[in-house]
Amino acid sequence: MNFALILFCLLLVSGAIWVADIFVLRKFRAADAKDPWWVEYGASFFPVILIVFVLRSFIVEPFKIPSASMLPTLHVGDFILVNKFTYGIRLPVVNKKIIDINEPQRGDVMVFRYPEDPSLDYIKRVVGVPGDKVAYQNKRLTINGKPVETRRVDDYLHPERLYYSKQFVEKSDGVEHHTLNDTDAPDFISKATQFPYRNDCLYNNAGLICTVPAGHYFMMGDNRDNSRDSRFWGFVPEENIVGKAFFIWLNFGDLKRIGSFR
Known part of the structure; x- marks a missing residue:
């Protein structure tokens, strides 16, 4: 319950x-x-x-980050706040939208009900909106045939595991955020499930290419090689949206992390 x-x-x-x-x-x-x-x-x-x-x-609703899938933007143990009205007013419990306000935009960090088990809340970044053609090939992102602006920055050290990941800054629709890639991780997507609208996706050795269906969103974690997201279990329907994450209000291990983020 x-x-x-x-x-x-x-x-x-x-x-x-x-x-x-x-x-x-x-x-x-x-x-x-x-x-x-x-x-x-x-x-x-x-x-x-x-x-x-x-x-x-x-x-507003509080959540705690349970995994490393959104590194380096969000860390395990971050307590975040989620704006519940920015994407529209919804009836509690049933989560049915009754008043439209805004729609999710590329680059937003969004909390949603996991499509395969709606009792679980997930958090990922919006990569594709309805109608977008999203290509993630050789670990590089392209939206509607246009490569997302990307630049390499210093490698990211995972303090809890003492290893480095390649770090990049992506800029999409004016929103900049950091992403991580691991050199030894494969380009192809393994163990993808049979999700709704899977026929809208093409899987190959370099990754995948998907067309986002109406009323759905394509989500990815910023820690690209350590995130189970839309590449594996498909699109997030509009009715599963919970809200937009916007603020870290506590992290017991690092108080300096308190503040807003992108």
């Missing part, structure tokens, strides 16, 4: 107790009588749960 559903159930229960106490139960208690424990706790927790539910469902 996901946390949003648990929070929603707690909101309903505490809200029902609060309403029942105000309009019904108090009439049957003496003026100096103490509130029953279940009324005291239920009614007192209701405003707190309501505030948390509204903030988490419609404004």
Whole structure:
């Protein structure tokens, strides 16, 4: 059971107790009588749960980065904030969009429900939007026939594993971000699943070429050779979008990481 559903159930229960106490139960208690424990706790927790539910469902939600797939942008242990309304207002629990605001753009770091198991939240970077032809060949990215602007920078040292990865700066639609590649990793994509619209992708020894279907997005991790993403399990449907990640609010191992990111 996901946390949003648990929070929603707690909101309903505490809200029902609060309403029942105000309009019904108090009439049957003496003026100096103490509130029953279940009324005291239920009614007192209701405003707190309501505030948390509204903030988490419609404004901002916290997440913790569990893997290295978004290095060097996001590190394991980063606590991030995700904007819940920038891509539209959605009903909590069912995640159905009711008000359009903006659409995901190339370069955005987006949290979404994993297509193969919607109970899991994933975070990757938007590489292709609906209608794009995305080619990742020989570890180089091309969008609609135009190579993404890339420049080599100093190699990246993985402090926890003490090895280096090649590091690049990519610039797409005015958004710059760092990516990593490992020299010994193969170019081809192995163990790709049979995902919806797989016929829109061509796999070869150099990588893959995909046309992003309507209402879907192509996602990749910045740590390109250490990320299971759209190359392996396919496109992210619009209804799986959770929000746009924009701020690191805590990392117990490195407080200097606190701040916004791209």
